[in-house]
Amino acid sequence: MTDGAAQSSSCTMPPRRSLFCKYFATLFVAAVVPLILGAAVEASFGYRDQRRQISAVLQADARSASDRIEAFTDGIRDQLGWMVQLPWSVGDDAQHKIDALRLLQQVPAIVSVSLLDETGAERVFVSRLHLNRTGRGIDMSTDPAVLGARANKVWYGPVQYQRDSEPYMRIAVAGSLPAAGVAIAEVNLKLIWDVIAAIRIGETGYAIVVDDSGHLIAHPDISLVLRGRASSGSFGRIKHLAGAASGAAAITGDRGNPVVALSVQAADVGWTVIAMQPVSEAFASIRAALWRSSILIVFGVLIALALAYWRAHRMSGPIKQLEEGVERIRTGQFEHRIKIFSGDELQQLALRFNEMASELAISQQKSVRIERLKQFLPSQVAELVEHSHELLEGQRREVAVIFGDLRGFTAFSTRNEPDVIMAVMREYYEAVGAVTTRHEATLIGFDGDGVMLLVNAPVACEQPATQAVRLAIDLQMTVQSLAGKWCDAGHAIGFGVGVAMGPATVGTVGYNGRLDYTAMGAVVNLASRLCNLAKDAQILADPTIAGRVRDSVPLASLGQRTIKGYDQALEVFAVAPADLRLKPPGSGQRRREKEPQDH
Amino acid sequence: MKRREFILLIGGGLAWPAIARAQGGAKLHRIFWVSTESQPDPFLDGFREGMRALGYVEGKTVTFETHYAPGDPQALRKIVSELQRGDIDLVVSSGPATRVMTAVTDIPVLFALSGDPVALGVVKSLAHPGTNFTGSTFLSLELAGKRVELLKDIYPKLRKLAVLSNTDHPGEPLEWRATLESCRKLGIEAAYVPFCGAREIENGLMAAGKVDADALLVFPDVVTLVHRAKIAEFAIAHRLPSMFGWSEYCDAGGLLSYGANQRTTYFRLATYADRILRGENPSDLPVMRPEKFELAVNLKTARLLGIDLDVSSILFRASKVIS
Structure with missing residues (x-):
């Protein structure tokens, strides 16, 4: 029974460590994924906040730079305004020259100043580099500076690079009175460097100024400005990219590194101030947060790994133990016990397993004991003892009862020595026992030369009547073959059989441990009477049997017979001699001898 | 766009420690000072002051080899051959010595000239010298x-x-x-x-x-x-x-x-020396002119x-x- 179960389970063996892997992976993912997701979400929100903050900072710095540049140009414009407050009069040139020289002294960025009269002719020219001029000079009435200043009061010229290197621009201011003329200042824009270089955004951030066409005007690294128009391409790109974005834009800076840039227009002069901060610095805090998160994730992963391994191991270890336990039980080691102290369902399972193993051991012991019992008891009874005690309890059921009895035994026993009698009896008992076993009938007991057999109790069978008749025939034939042998030895012994079927009370009776299974009822008496009626080599059956076996074994009616204990005569049937295929020789002679000795 | 920036940022962030490590490392720089004048040399003092202000320590991170040929530019021609030694990082020439240094083509040369370096032929233009020469002109x-x-x-x-x-x-x-x-x-x-x-x-x-x-x-x-x-x-x-x-x-x-202002001029020259020692190409450094x-x-x-x-x-x- 256990063998078969184990074989069927071992034919489809699942991969060895799959449960461990599954548990491990699931636990690991369950721990690590939320950790990584959390870090990612935090980083992305932090990034957004940081970006907003950087935009605000850059905006403020760029605006401040732009304000300072406007203050720079406004200062020059205001100073030039002083130059054109009074109308020109004769002999005024010397005083104007002094004013212009004072202006140069006041504003270091102004390289030269030209003062023009109302006709647009130059009256005074003072310069830091060139010789000063006074008196009516060249006519500049068609100069764009003059035209622009006359139209708008103030004119800001385009940025020009002297010798392709130094940035200059001209600023012209016209007086409110046309007679006051126009003042034109040439401004060295390198001086804005002071404004721009002073701006520090964070540690390494800075601001630059470019004109409308992307030419660099001011940069903390003055040498870039001195490269003139050569660098305009790269700064034009930065101006374009920074101007295109609504807030701060992440672009590649002029040093080739990634920067966050934001541009602001300086209104009057049409320049663009771009505040930049390297990405590495701008996002330093978020990077620090990322590092922290990464370290946390690494820790989390390690802990998750350890935990998942431990958990999965805790799960798969006991399962493996159970599996091994089953394997051991399969090989019959019922004393094997599983030790799991996890305090959970697995421990419970192990407990149940151990209980099962001990039950199996008991069952095994029982079956061994039954095997031993079978040597002394009819196998059916033995099986019954093993399986269902309740079957052996008293009950009423239909049974077939077979009685057999030797003829001429009394004479034989008185005539012969005990050892000869015992030898005959032993052969007889052995033959009866073999037939009983062969037909799975129940041997109720021997009574000297008589024997009583039961069919359909306690073990039920499908066709008790047919089986009983076949058993009777077999019994008769077997004993008749023995009888032939005994006859040859000079012992005249015959054998008669009676079979009857009907309800009887079956059950175990006895006392003090000595128990017998037996049947009680009219059918037992009837079978016994029929056996007595039967002649040697004859099998007599009652009408119930005859009716039941009509189709398989035809029985011949012997007519009504009066039977002791029965008020009415009963029709008795006999198994046809043809069905007793092996006819023992000399049966007729024995029958004759035997007849007077019937009891 | 934003996501790409974000990824770029994270990528840059992780690469950052490597970049930080790559910088630094003090090396002894040799500067060859050439002048047709004799000591005491106020220009050298101004330049030294500038280098000190930029964090250079004489004898530790920078060393000056001074060569004077008072009133004899021809004598400097011999000195030029010394530059073939190969361990000189930068030549600084003051005054007439610059004229002799035109023979030097493989070592950066910083000059401080009163005249026009374009006219002298050591640079192609003020904005973009295009040679191994750059420096300052006093206009x-x-x-x-x-x-x-x-x-x-x-x-x-x-x-x-x-x-x-x-x-x-x-x-x-x-x-x-x-x-x-x-x-x-x-x-x-x-x-x-x-x-x-x-x-x-x-x-x-x-x-x-x-x-x-x-x-x-x-x-x-x-x-x-x-x-x-x-x-x-x-x-x-x-x-x-x-x-x-x-x-x-x-x-x-x-x-x-x-x-x-001389001080300012030599101070700025020192910043150029610093940039060249850090690896910048003199041909990209515009010639400086004073604006004050x-x-x-x-x-x-x-x-x-x-x-x-x-x-x-x-x-x-x-x-x-x-x-």
């Missing part, structure tokens, strides 16, 4: 005329001007020509007093004393700078209002000076010469007044 040429004008402003009676010039100086002829042109425009007679190198300075002064001039103009260069006290003394002795190129001359007793010019006036000298500064327009224009 003396443009200021030459201005100095004459200022001298006339303070001393309107000026008729004859003695011009003391060291001919052993790059761009000197151009400077003289510019001066001559200004004198002509202002109606002043210019008396050219040339001399060659430090050895002839005495002769030069003697010659200047003989031209019977109303005032003295001294071209700025190392020789006159080193001998500024002597020249100033000479000018006062001869009752000559004097005009110089740099304020150091006024500190030594010169009446007037107009020109760029200081007018220095020595009131004491003015008093000695009996010049009434109150009536001239000089005093309010002065950025440095020495009393």
